[in-house]
Amino acid sequence: MDAANGRFSVIIYTEDQIGLLVQISNIFTRRSLSIWSMYAAPSSIEGIHTITIIADGPESKIRQAKMQLEKRIEVIKVYIDMGNVIAQWPGSPSATEARNVEVLNYIKERNNNNI
Secondary structure (H helix, E strand, O other): OOOEEEEEEEEEEOOOOHHHHHHHHHHHHHHOOOOEEEEEEEOOOEEEEEEEEEEEHHHHHHHHHHHHHHOOOEEEEEEEEOOOOOOOOOOOOHHHHHHHHHHHHHHHHHHHHHH
């Protein structure tokens, strides 16, 4: 078990769905991860929302939460910043520009596989 605790940024790209924030919060709670901050807003990609969570806990449990989040149908992509906690909110272009391109490519690939 990973005994070293840290503060991590978890960035989640999702489709908009009622009750999703509660479900995401429960995933962190079941792993005894402390949510320090949670921010949700529409992303610059139409129909996609970004949820940024700052959480305290062991890296291994953060990775477990990431894997559980990625199993959700509404969740498109999950990123973890294992280094420094993101200082900017996800609405700023410099914080989201590269991720948006990757998320768009992922959505296109997923749509092509469903045809």
